[in-house]
Amino acid sequence: MGILDRRDFLKTGLGAGAAVMGASIIGELAAAPPPAPANGAAGAAEAGLPVPEYEVYACKYGGPMVRKVAVVLWNSGWDVDGPFNYYVWVIKAKSGETILVDTGCSPAEGAARKVTEFVSSVDVLARMGVTADTVSKVVITHMHWDHVGNIEAYLKAFPKARFYVQQREFDFCVNNPVVKRKPIAILFDPLASKVVGDLKGSERLVLVQGDYHLAPGVDLSLAPGHTLGLQVVRVNTAKGPAVVGSDCAHVFRGYREDNPSCFIMDMPAWIDSFDKVKAKAPLDLIFPGHDVLMHDGYPKVAEGVTRLV
Numbered sequence: 001m002g003i004l005d006r007r008d009f010l011k012t013g014l015g016a017g018a019a020v021m022g023a024s025i026i027g028e029l030a031a032a033p034p035p036a037p038a039n040g041a042a043g044a045a046e047a048g049l050p051v052p053e054y055e056v057y058a059c060k061y062g063g064p065m066v067r068k069v070a071v072v073l074w075n076s077g078w079d080v081d082g083p084f085n086y087y088v089w090v091i092k093a094k095s096g097e098t099i100l101v102d103t104g105c106s107p108a109e110g111a112a113r114k115v116t117e118f119v120s121s122v123d124v125l126a127r128m129g130v131t132a133d134t135v136s137k138v139v140i141t142h143m144h145w146d147h148v149g150n151i152e153a154y155l156k157a158f159p160k161a162r163f164y165v166q167q168r169e170f171d172f173c174v175n176n177p178v179v180k181r182k183p184i185a186i187l188f189d190p191l192a193s194k195v196v197g198d199l200k201g202s203e204r205l206v207l208v209q210g211d212y213h214l215a216p217g218v219d220l221s222l223a224p225g226h227t228l229g230l231q232v233v234r235v236n237t238a239k240g241p242a243v244v245g246s247d248c249a250h251v252f253r254g255y256r257e258d259n260p261s262c263f264i265m266d267m268p269a270w271i272d273s274f275d276k277v278k279a280k281a282p283l284d285l286i287f288p289g290h291d292v293l294m295h296d297g298y299p300k301v302a303e304g305v306t307r308l309v
């Protein structure tokens, strides 16, 4: 297979899958502007209160691009082309509180990697009315270039926000020299990794250790495999639990066919993560990282923005 662009994932438009996840907690690295919930404390505080419902939006900041299907569905379909998009996600409560998931890539990386129809994710968020005052939390699902690359812009655009990164992801990307080796380095953005590394010890960064209760009705789950510390977000919605799965699977078919993408750091862990994620929500409410259907198959609320649930 030759070397693939990381953005090469493809997508094959296909069916839909779903799943969910759960959460818990652990270490935080700082006390913060808005006080961060102590691990587990939020659950106790919420006892007896109704669980809020959220809406989930996909915001396309790049694509469509075309790659071989085998890139996004493990080693199957090397002779078939498929499309894929680049996204960030928005979890919005009726109260207006907004949780962002991932930052997208930087304009420089978007240009260097020739991402088609690239728009800064901050600008896409503005189209649906996301403002600085409404964002206190940004979840980084993993530190690949197309998911954390625009963090510098997010730090400025959302000055009240804390960024939630798994400790394992942080340690690998910031401290492990292996991340600089060619087959792995191609998937990361060293400038963005440095920005995250420099946040250590500040109130802007929360290093999460495993499953974590982020807010009433919103939980993070460690789901390694694609990277060592990928995390997914389980959200309570009007349809019940839904999961923003990011690259745990690149396309809906990945969950339906039990088949991850070719971008693998730990295949056994990835398979375990599939089981974990799929136990958390119905397949049609588990959203993958790059499937064009998230843009093409759901109600459009603004240019590039669709309501998933």
Ligand SMILES: [Zn+2]
Binding pocket: 142, 144, 147, 226, 247, 263
């Ligand atoms: Zn990825």
